[in-house]
Amino acid sequence: MRALEEQPIIYGRIRSAFVDS
Structure with a gap:
């Protein structure tokens, strides 16, 4: 899951x- 890091x-x-949920 590099997308999260990028x-x-x-x-x-x-x-x-x-968190809002």
């Missing part, structure tokens, strides 16, 4: 979505 912004958004 795009930390996307990873942060996904994490925020889970």
Whole structure:
């Protein structure tokens, strides 16, 4: 999953979505 490392912004958004749930 290199995409997560190359795009930390996307990873942060996904994490925020889970936290917001």
